[in-house]
Amino acid sequence: MPINKAPADHPTFPGQARTGLLLVNLGTPDGTDKKSMRRYLKQFLSDRRVIEVPRLLWWVILNGIILNVRPKKSGAAYDRIWLKDDPDGSPLRKITRLQAEHVARTFNSDNLMVTYAMRYGQPAIDRQLQALQDAGCSRIVLMPLYPQYAASTTATVNDELYKWALDKRWQPAVRTVPPWHDHPGYIKALAASVKAAVKKHGKPDALVVSFHGIPKSYFVAGDPYHCHCMKSARLLKEALKWDDDSFHATFQSRFGSEPWLQPYTDISVVDLAKQGKKHVMVMAPGFVADCLETLDELDIELHEEFIEHGGEKFSYIPCLNDSAAGMKVIEDIAIDNLKGWVDLKR
Ligand SMILES: C=CC1=C(C)c2cc3[nH]c(cc4nc(cc5[nH]c(cc1n2)c(C)c5CCC(=O)O)C(CCC(=O)O)=C4C)c(C)c3C=C
Numbered sequence: 001m002p003i004n005k006a007p008a009d010h011p012t013f014p015g016q017a018r019t020g021l022l023l024v025n026l027g028t029p030d031g032t033d034k035k036s037m038r039r040y041l042k043q044f045l046s047d048r049r050v051i052e053v054p055r056l057l058w059w060v061i062l063n064g065i066i067l068n069v070r071p072k073k074s075g076a077a078y079d080r081i082w083l084k085d086d087p088d089g090s091p092l093r094k095i096t097r098l099q100a101e102h103v104a105r106t107f108n109s110d111n112l113m114v115t116y117a118m119r120y121g122q123p124a125i126d127r128q129l130q131a132l133q134d135a136g137c138s139r140i141v142l143m144p145l146y147p148q149y150a151a152s153t154t155a156t157v158n159d160e161l162y163k164w165a166l167d168k169r170w171q172p173a174v175r176t177v178p179p180w181h182d183h184p185g186y187i188k189a190l191a192a193s194v195k196a197a198v199k200k201h202g203k204p205d206a207l208v209v210s211f212h213g214i215p216k217s218y219f220v221a222g223d224p225y226h227c228h229c230m231k232s233a234r235l236l237k238e239a240l241k242w243d244d245d246s247f248h249a250t251f252q253s254r255f256g257s258e259p260w261l262q263p264y265t266d267i268s269v270v271d272l273a274k275q276g277k278k279h280v281m282v283m284a285p286g287f288v289a290d291c292l293e294t295l296d297e298l299d300i301e302l303h304e305e306f307i308e309h310g311g312e313k314f315s316y317i318p319c320l321n322d323s324a325a326g327m328k329v330i331e332d333i334a335i336d337n338l339k340g341w342v343d344l345k346r
């Protein structure tokens, strides 16, 4: 048989060698009702990368306590930020979809397919990877939307790709995007968002730069997350040229009873109010898109706490989202990671 002719019973594959770019963020429930919340929290909190507690003990705590109490409480919080007349519902899902659509429009190449997924909930990573492969993508660039690496965020997204590829006879070539906590374009975009907020709301007595926390034990076990957050914060402070007194890096969203990374955002903001600071500005540079943890925990709950303790003005700086500056960051990082596979210019 001639060597360039496949046997007749050989399966055919799409001829075009395309590249798929998959943007992935954390996830979101399908709705705010108890059943959807329970399904989402069960998937999320069963992830061993998120909860590093011995399995049997965690199974009892999760099924015996958390999944009976948390869905109602978290559902009420999601209700406060849910986009009621919007098919996306979740702000995080909507913004992630808009980011992916923006990247696809900017690059507009037949050789590149761009889509998005959620690590927990829908659209699921495996389904989106399969869709990319079915459309002829023999190369995949996976972009977890986290500037700072943590095992509980970046690694668990990467795991999903490796798990999906595990039973594939013909695996795509894959690249996973490294963290961009010190990327000059990212720091520049954050600094510009602070300057725009100062222009709009006036210079605050303090800027609180709040990152999602992780348990302190994960950091002690070797997670680079804390170092990445501290470096982002230092570079931002240098770009802004603000002094120590008016710039505070903190950690939010603790969950459970063990110590998490400190200083805690809520305690720091209450302390600032007690010290007589009247105007605080809060931003969350670890979140590429606004979500429950920013729109509710910061802009609603933390805001109320600050006022209750004597503060007068609380200004929340939105995440970079799908703003022109935010899209430039995502697209510049995508271009770097697509090099040699699809060579693009903005
Ligand atoms: C032990 C639990 C958790 C770890 C570790 C954790 C790390 C972590 N999470 C984010 C980003 C997000 N978390 C979000 C929600 C959320 N996080 C936890 C717990 C842990 N997170 C819970 C239980 C929840 C659900 C909400 C709740 O019930 O309070 C979100 C918001 C999702 C949305 O739909 O809006 C994001 C984003 C990071 C970056 C991180 C570690 C670095």
Ligand SMILES: [Fe+2]
Binding pocket: 212, 253
């Ligand atoms: Fe979280």
Ligand SMILES: [Fe+2]
Binding pocket: 253, 292, 293, 297
């Ligand atoms: Fe929270």
